[in-house]
Amino acid sequence: MTYMAIPNIGNYTIALATAVESLGIKAWASTATTPEALKLGIEAAPESVCLPLKAHLGHFIEADRAGVEYAFMINSVGTCRLRYYRHMIDQILKDLGLKIKIFGLGFDGFKPPIVRHFDPGPITFIKPLFHTVLKIKVIDELEMAAWRTRPIEITHGDTTRVMNKLLVKLSESKTMAETRSLRRRVAGSFADIPVDKEKKPLRVGLVGEISFLRDKCLNKNIEYILGSQGIELKNFFLLGEELENITRIIFLNRSRGKSLSRIADRYLQNSVGGHALDSVANSIHCADAGYDGMIHLCPSGCMPEVSIRPILKRVSKDKDIPILEMSYDEHTCGVGIATRLEAFADVLMERRKSGSAAGRRENARRG
Amino acid sequence: MGNPMEKACYMGIDVGSISTNCVVITPEGEVLAEIYMRGEGHPIESVQQCLSRLTAQLPDTYCVKGVCTTGSGRILAGAVVGADVIKNEISAHARATIHLYPDVRTIFEIGGQDSKVTIVRDRAIVDFSMNLLCAAGTGSFLDSQARRLNITIEELSTRAMTSEDPTDIAGRCTVFAESDMIHKQQAGHKQKDIMMGLCHALVRNYLSNVCNGKEIKPPIVLQGGVSANKGICRAFREALQCDILVPPYNMVMGAYGAALIASKSGIEQTKYRGIEASTHVIVTKGFECGDCPNYCEIIEVLDADEVIGRTGGRCGKWEGRTGPREALKGTGPVGPVSETSAGGLTEQDTCRPVENVPDLIQIGVCKKKRP
Numbered sequence: 001m002t003y004m005a006i007p008n009i010g011n012y013t014i015a016l017a018t019a020v021e022s023l024g025i026k027a028w029a030s031t032a033t034t035p036e037a038l039k040l041g042i043e044a045a046p047e048s049v050c051l052p053l054k055a056h057l058g059h060f061i062e063a064d065r066a067g068v069e070y071a072f073m074i075n076s077v078g079t080c081r082l083r084y085y086r087h088m089i090d091q092i093l094k095d096l097g098l099k100i101k102i103f104g105l106g107f108d109g110f111k112p113p114i115v116r117h118f119d120p121g122p123i124t125f126i127k128p129l130f131h132t133v134l135k136i137k138v139i140d141e142l143e144m145a146a147w148r149t150r151p152i153e154i155t156h157g158d159t160t161r162v163m164n165k166l167l168v169k170l171s172e173s174k175t176m177a178e179t180r181s182l183r184r185r186v187a188g189s190f191a192d193i194p195v196d197k198e199k200k201p202l203r204v205g206l207v208g209e210i211s212f213l214r215d216k217c218l219n220k221n222i223e224y225i226l227g228s229q230g231i232e233l234k235n236f237f238l239l240g241e242e243l244e245n246i247t248r249i250i251f252l253n254r255s256r257g258k259s260l261s262r263i264a265d266r267y268l269q270n271s272v273g274g275h276a277l278d279s280v281a282n283s284i285h286c287a288d289a290g291y292d293g294m295i296h297l298c299p300s301g302c303m304p305e306v307s308i309r310p311i312l313k314r315v316s317k318d319k320d321i322p323i324l325e326m327s328y329d330e331h332t333c334g335v336g337i338a339t340r341l342e343a344f345a346d347v348l349m350e351r352r353k354s355g356s357a358a359g360r361r362e363n364a365r366r367g
Numbered sequence: 368m369g370n371p372m373e374k375a376c377y378m379g380i381d382v383g384s385i386s387t388n389c390v391v392i393t394p395e396g397e398v399l400a401e402i403y404m405r406g407e408g409h410p411i412e413s414v415q416q417c418l419s420r421l422t423a424q425l426p427d428t429y430c431v432k433g434v435c436t437t438g439s440g441r442i443l444a445g446a447v448v449g450a451d452v453i454k455n456e457i458s459a460h461a462r463a464t465i466h467l468y469p470d471v472r473t474i475f476e477i478g479g480q481d482s483k484v485t486i487v488r489d490r491a492i493v494d495f496s497m498n499l500l501c502a503a504g505t506g507s508f509l510d511s512q513a514r515r516l517n518i519t520i521e522e523l524s525t526r527a528m529t530s531e532d533p534t535d536i537a538g539r540c541t542v543f544a545e546s547d548m549i550h551k552q553q554a555g556h557k558q559k560d561i562m563m564g565l566c567h568a569l570v571r572n573y574l575s576n577v578c579n580g581k582e583i584k585p586p587i588v589l590q591g592g593v594s595a596n597k598g599i600c601r602a603f604r605e606a607l608q609c610d611i612l613v614p615p616y617n618m619v620m621g622a623y624g625a626a627l628i629a630s631k632s633g634i635e636q637t638k639y640r641g642i643e644a645s646t647h648v649i650v651t652k653g654f655e656c657g658d659c660p661n662y663c664e665i666i667e668v669l670d671a672d673e674v675i676g677r678t679g680g681r682c683g684k685w686e687g688r689t690g691p692r693e694a695l696k697g698t699g700p701v702g703p704v705s706e707t708s709a710g711g712l713t714e715q716d717t718c719r720p721v722e723n724v725p726d727l728i729q730i731g732v733c734k735k736k737r738p
Binding site: 034035036157300310313322325327332335336338339340342343344346347350351353354 | 439454455456457458489491492493494495496497499580662684
């Protein structure tokens with residue numbers, strides 16, 4: 001069996017693994033970068049590049065060691081350095097003398113080189129792609145349900161366990177029928193978790209760089225830490241939403257990007273690159289929707305996210321919404337992160353008690 | 368315990384990077400005993416020493432009704448003494464300062480390796496910031512410079528105060544500050560001027576890095592280990608052109624705040640293990656979990672052969688559970704019970720048999736083997 005290593009983007013890796021089947025081969029990945037892979041990546045990469053690159057690089061080195069022949073790396077079309085990261089990873093792997101071959105998402109003619117290389121039949125190709133979209137939707141639903149349930153669960157850990165169990169089932173699901181029946185069970189499984197309905201959790205929006213938003217090894221399990229402190233999250237990277245956005249760009253010529261830039265227009269008239277515009281627009285959206293606070297995850301040395309930090313501070317001041325800036329690199333220790341998050345939760349709680357603007361908005365929203 | 372003649376008191380322990388502090392207060396917030404000691408890299412031993420020195424200071428009529436630990440070693444310390452509440456140091460420091468100075472608006476806290484600024488309005492924290500990727504401008508820096516000049520840190524403080532014409536020292540990076548200092552020494556600047564210059568560099572670095580973009584408004588309270596340094600206080604006064612308050616318990620504010628938190632959290636039955644905890648031989652032992660490819664390094668805190676706490680897992684399965692290791696392997700996470708994510712280490716075994724679900728799902732497992 002031929003294997004292909006794909007980048008880890010959190011739980012969505014499960015869906016992307018299905019997409020790889022369309023090439024008639026199997027995926028090799030995990031839902032979070034393993035600490036071992038991260039160590040390999042840090043050793044091999046130049047010191048000043050951002051942590052997501054090191055994580056991906058380490059993942060591919062680990063894959064090569066496990067005997068995987070092919071790898072796939074996403075390209076970004078934005079002005080972020082991610083655009084060059086495939087070439088960079090390719091070069092570093094060559095310099096290390098590794099045999100693994102990396103494909104990107106490029107078109108040079110009718111078929112992308114990756115499809116030409118494996119040359120699957122049309123039926124083999126199409127079916128898993130539909131299945132992938134379905135799985136992405138299921139994972140979106142899972143994530144959203146987990147954000148809602150985790151802060152109010154009575155026994156801590158219940159949500160994580162239910163979620164992980166469903167994810168394991170999803171990763172084992174081979175047919176669309178199986179996935180559909182799983183999707184029907186999602187709401188029920190989360191509804192079975194005993195929760196404290198009286199509790200009104202704090203609501204916090206999570207914006208920033210996508211690898212950090214999704215990979216719990218990189219963000220030190222921020223969703224779990226926040227959730228178990230009784231904070232309801234919205235992580236502003238949902239692959240399903242991104243996909244809808246892409247299809248709208250291609251088929252309707254109406255991208256979400258345009259509406260994002262409309263929201264952010266007062267503060268930022270340029271897309272900067274990466275997910276910088278998204279971060280600004282989502283912060284404004286958060287403030288207007290009555291969230292209690294925002295957390296901005298930013299790899300140290302990430303050009304787009306670092307550039308918008310002053311803008312986010314301005315948003316925070318204008319809209320009276322606290323923003324916690326988190327800048328990560330490989331030396332960031334878990335204790336420091338937990339300390340900041342706990343203190344931030346305390347700040348938000350005190351604000352709510354003292355009847356801040358967000359608190360009043362929240363009360364108005366809940367009637 | 369349980370004697371009606373005994374008076375209640377609450378204990379706060381702050382295990383920081385450099386020092387371990389302990390404060391005991393009455394329910395009204397009056398300090399009965401305070402201890403500041405350098406940790407020397409043995410957090411367990413220093414916590415135990417703190418406890419044993421506390422017995423000497425504390426009258427027998429007092430009985431500890433609640434314990435709260437804080438600082439970067441709060442989880443380990445919590446396991447050793449049996450803490451009821453485990454709280455982050457930012458909230459603990461702010462609590463203590465607001466208690467002593469109700470109208471405070473800015474809190475500067477510079478410790479061994481952390482420097483923080485906390486913005487307070489109407490007795491509530493509204494914003495805070497902590498040094499993130501750089502430790503230039505913290506106590507450790509001053510410490511190492513004093514050591515290099517072969518003087519104590521106290522001497523550095525008094526000598527800096529006598530300076531009339533402080534030397535300009537580059538303060539962006541600790542290492543370059545040191546090179547600049549050597550250069551200035553070689554050029555013939557007076558030692559006291561260099562020391563004051565060092566204090567100015569530290570303050571400049573702190574104000575531009577940590578306080579960047581924050582609204583600094585008086586009254587300002589300076590605390591943490593570095594606040595004992597008069598040179599730093601002087602540098603802050605000169606840089607901000609306003610008075611800087613240094614609280615009476617400036618070195619142990621974290622522990623004081625923790626004690627206040629313990630007194631206010633309505634603890635019914637304390638989990639405090641008593642003064643005996645200081646005499647036991649407490650050791651830690653590490654092992655690899657291996658239930659999923661995260662391969663978390665779990666640290667067990669052992670008192671004789673009994674497990675009193677575990678730390679280090681990512682999924683929350685090991686934290687707060689003291690059952691035998693074999694029984695816990697392959698079970699699912701059961702989260703902390705106390706109010707913070709880091710808390711609940713000493714909670715009695717809440718283990719229940721559940722299906723094992725990995726924290727990290729592997730795709731293409733058949734090929735993935737650990738080297």
